[in-house]
Amino acid sequence: MNASSSDVQTYLDPPSTPTLRLPALACDSHVHVFGPRPRFPYAEGLKVTPKDAPKEALFALHERLGIQRCVIVQSAVHGYDNSATQDAIEHGNGRYLGIALVKPDVSDAELARLASAGFRGVRFNFMSHLVGVDIGSVVALTPRLADHGMHLQVHFESKLVHELGPELQRSAVPVVIDHMGRVDASLGADHADFQALMRLLDDDRFIVKVSGIDRIDAHAAADARYRNGEALARLLVERFPDQVVWGTDWPHPNHTHIPDDGALVDALARIAPDEASLLKLLVHNPQNLYRFGAA
Numbered sequence: 001m002n003a004s005s006s007d008v009q010t011y012l013d014p015p016s017t018p019t020l021r022l023p024a025l026a027c028d029s030h031v032h033v034f035g036p037r038p039r040f041p042y043a044e045g046l047k048v049t050p051k052d053a054p055k056e057a058l059f060a061l062h063e064r065l066g067i068q069r070c071v072i073v074q075s076a077v078h079g080y081d082n083s084a085t086q087d088a089i090e091h092g093n094g095r096y097l098g099i100a101l102v103k104p105d106v107s108d109a110e111l112a113r114l115a116s117a118g119f120r121g122v123r124f125n126f127m128s129h130l131v132g133v134d135i136g137s138v139v140a141l142t143p144r145l146a147d148h149g150m151h152l153q154v155h156f157e158s159k160l161v162h163e164l165g166p167e168l169q170r171s172a173v174p175v176v177i178d179h180m181g182r183v184d185a186s187l188g189a190d191h192a193d194f195q196a197l198m199r200l201l202d203d204d205r206f207i208v209k210v211s212g213i214d215r216i217d218a219h220a221a222a223d224a225r226y227r228n229g230e231a232l233a234r235l236l237v238e239r240f241p242d243q244v245v246w247g248t249d250w251p252h253p254n255h256t257h258i259p260d261d262g263a264l265v266d267a268l269a270r271i272a273p274d275e276a277s278l279l280k281l282l283v284h285n286p287q288n289l290y291r292f293g294a295a
Contacts (some may be wrong), residue, residue: 007052025069031281055087111144216228
C-alpha cells in the first residue's frame with residue numbers, strides 16, 4: 001500500500017523546540033512507528049489511515065526534544081507484524097526498545113525471539129475501536145511472560161478499570177497502564193475511574209504512563225487544553241513517584257487534534273516540577289522497568 005491524498009497527517013513536522021532542558025538519558029516511554037509502507041505494509045481494515053511516521057522521523061523528533069532513550073509500542077496500524085518496530089530498535093544504537101503486540105496464545109519461541117530483539121513487554125488493547133481479547137487469557141499468559149523477562153502493558157477505556165483491575169491483580173508480571181487509564185480529566189481526581197486507577201497503584205507491581213494529557217483533556221479550550229490532564233499526571237507523580245513513566249505518544253494516532261510535542265515536553269515542568277521527580281519519571285523509573293543496556 002502506498003501513501004494517498006486521503007492519508008491523515010497525525011503529527012507536527014516540525015514541532016516547537018521545548019524550553020525545558022531534559023536530563024541526560026531522558027526516556028520517551030511511549031511512541032509508535034508507521035511504515036514506510038512499501039517495506040512495512042499497514043494492517044487491513046483500518047478506519048483511519050495515518051501517513052507514514054517512520055523511524056527516521058522519530059529519531060529526528062527526539063534529537064529536537066533532547067530525548068536519548070525510547071520505548072516504541074507496536075501499534076494496531078501494523079497489527080501483529082512487529083517488523084517496523086523491530087527495525088527501529090535495530091537502528092536505535094541501543095537506545096530504543098520495544099513493546100510488542102501478540103495474541104494470547106503466542107508461542108514461547110516467538111516470545112523468546114521478541115525478547116532477544118529488544119522487546120521488553122507485550123501490549124493488549126481493551127478499546128471499543130479495536131479487536132478485544134479475553135482478560136482471562138491475557139492473565140494466563142503472564143507466567144510465560146515472566147519466563148522471558150517481559151511485562152504486561154494494557155490500554156483500556158476508563159470505565160473498564162473496575163472490571164479489569166481485579167483480573168490484572170492476578171498477573172505474574174508487572175502491569176503497565178497506558179495514558180493514565182484513559183480517564184476523562186475534566187471529571188477531576190475524585191471521579192470513580194481515577195480513584196480505581198489509584199487503588200491499583202497501591203500495589204507496586206502496577207506502573208502508569210503519565211502520557212496522553214492531550215488525549216484525556218482533548219476538548220478543553222485551546223488556551224487551557226492540557227491543564228486538567230497535567231493536574232492528574234502531577235498527582236500520580238507525587239503519590240506514586242516510583243511507579244510512573246512518561247511518553248509523547250508520537251505520532252498521535254486517533255486524535256481529535258494534533259498536539260505539539262514541544263509543548264508536551266514543556267508540560268513536564270508542571271507535571272514533575274522538581275529535579276528529583278523529573279529524574280525518576282524520565283530516567284530512573286524507565287531504566288528499572290525497561291532495563292536499557294541489558295542483554
